[in-house]
Amino acid sequence: KAGVTQTPRYLIKTRGQQVTLSCSPISGHRSVSWYQQTPGQGLQFLFEYFSETQRNKGNFPGRFSGRQFSNSRSEMNVSTLELGDSALYLCASSHLEAGGRDTQYFGPGTRLTVL
Amino acid sequence: AQTVTQSQPEMSVQEAETVTLSCTYDTSENNYYLFWYKQPPSRQMILVIRQEAYKQQNATENRFSVNFQKAAKSFSLKISDSQLGDTAMYFCAFRGADGLTFGKGTHLIIQP
Numbered sequence: 001k002a003g004v005t006q007t008p009r010y011l012i013k014t015r016g017q018q019v020t021l022s023c024s025p026i027s028g029h030r031s032v033s034w035y036q037q038t039p040g041q042g043l044q045f046l047f048e049y050f051s052e053t054q055r056n057k058g059n060f061p062g063r064f065s066g067r068q069f070s071n072s073r074s075e076m077n078v079s080t081l082e083l084g085d086s087a088l089y090l091c092a093s094s095h096l097e098a099g100g101r102d103t104q105y106f107g108p109g110t111r112l113t114v115l
Numbered sequence: 116a117q118t119v120t121q122s123q124p125e126m127s128v129q130e131a132e133t134v135t136l137s138c139t140y141d142t143s144e145n146n147y148y149l150f151w152y153k154q155p156p157s158r159q160m161i162l163v164i165r166q167e168a169y170k171q172q173n174a175t176e177n178r179f180s181v182n183f184q185k186a187a188k189s190f191s192l193k194i195s196d197s198q199l200g201d202t203a204m205y206f207c208a209f210r211g212a213d214g215l216t217f218g219k220g221t222h223l224i225i226q227p
Contacts, residue, residue: 033214033215035215035217042217042218042219042220043206043215043217045213045214045215045216048214056212056213056214058214088158090160092160092215099146100212101146101147101148101167101210102148102210103148103150103162103165103210104162104210104215105162106152106159106160106161106162108157108158108159109158109159109160111158
């Protein structure tokens, strides 16, 4: 099976702009989660989607949003970019098990640089 | 909210040695999974091993094994016969009701 894919791999934006990142999960996985990784804050959970519905959301401002499509592909959007949004954005997909637990498999990430 | 603590920011061992990475966590949940992920310089996050909290038996994957102490909320990773390719950041992660919570990571360096 093909792994999780993320596009684009690298992105450079300027402050105030908005950006959309895309994630295609492993075939058959209906759950997609997003994480932000920075040197200072480490890995932080952004949100989780299952069957087009947001299940969980991390502690991020409303500028960060996401959605999931009927084919399980997901996008996340960051509006009004700030310098602090520069990070590696990781997407993970999983097969949600009974009890709501899962094993997440990660994509290669999108490196966003905000100038 | 869950917390995951990795107290060793960096470790260095010689090739072929055995190394243990520590992780403790805090939660009030009873149904959870624990993971170790590896992130080499490529930044690709790779699943190393998984442990379900309801299982008493410690998980093992080839050279990788865990010591899961549920009462102590401890979850250490042992790497046997370490190899140069094991050099990476290792993250301990907790999967509860609110997504994955990661520790700060341990940078493991395998010396030739």
